[in-house]
Amino acid sequence: MAIAPQWEAALQAVQSPPAQRRPGRPRATGHPTDRYEAKRKAILDAAARLFTLRGYEATSVRDISREAGISQATLYHYTGSKPEILAAIHNLMADELLPRMNGILQSDLSPERKLAEYMRAEMELIERHPTYTAAMRHKRWLLPGAAQEMREKRDEADRILDAILQEGIDKGVFHPFNVKFARLAIMGMSNYIGTWFSPVGPSTIPEIADGFARILLQGLLSASPHR
Incomplete structure (x- = not known):
């Protein structure tokens, strides 16, 4: 690939290059x-x-x-x-991302700011771990137990995003819409960045996340949002 x-x-x-193993037991440190x-x-x-x-x-x-x-x-x-190595790669990514996403949901930020920060968290993870992101495309090789664990973690991330979107609707910041459809569109925008983002390009991940959020919010903000 x-x-x-x-x-x-x-x-x-x-x-x-692979490190050269030397004879003898290395000195223990740390x-x-x-x-x-x-x-x-x-x-x-x-x-x-x-x-x-x-x-x-x-x-x-x-x-x-x-x-x-x-x-x-x-x-x-x-x-x-x-297969256990592949599962560990998936777990490392999910375990790094989910606490940050939960923190965003539980914060005092406005719904629109939470949405931007959620997208930023996912994009920054992709930026930090490009090879892990690419390796995760081989998820079909996960063993059944590991695949189920990954589905549960993906479901948790989905629930967090759904809660952010629903909070915006409930507060009148977002107009009513199909939360599932919005979530799928947002996840597509965030995940697809790995196919085109350049670490040496003109825009940073925070700038892209904010730009994506502004594009989304132009269609999500109600005529008279209550903040």
Whole structure:
């Protein structure tokens, strides 16, 4: 699977030659949990790069271990099988995004500002993790349990957006509309950005999110919004 040209620079920035393993036990530094998570994240980074460049099917566990500069036994210790690695990539993205989305919903911001911040949160996640975003397109390879977990997390994100939109309707800021249709349109705008956004382009993610929100709100604001 080819990565979009505009993301090639970002991919090259995170792509590095496999580290050379040295004999002997390395000196322990830092908190054990921190070291464990750092190693695990490095494996996920390597897998996401390969899933993006080669595709999920064409990437083997051996390929991932070589990219990460570790043995296959070490890889299995930290991340498990290839389907488990794919599930971990999905979980990392969802677990990073959902707390921020919940914070936006629970904030004192106006409904229109919440909408802009929701879109910004999703777009910034895509900007931070372009290879993870691309790797998530292989979700059909998730095992049933992992696929169900991802559906539940996606449903939670949908419920948050629905609540923001419904709050705007209830407060008279948005005119009545089909919340599901609006959510699908908004998610399409946010998710599609990964196919065209350039990290070196003229507009930043916050600027794009605000611009998208303004376009939406011109059709969502009531004639006499109550703020």
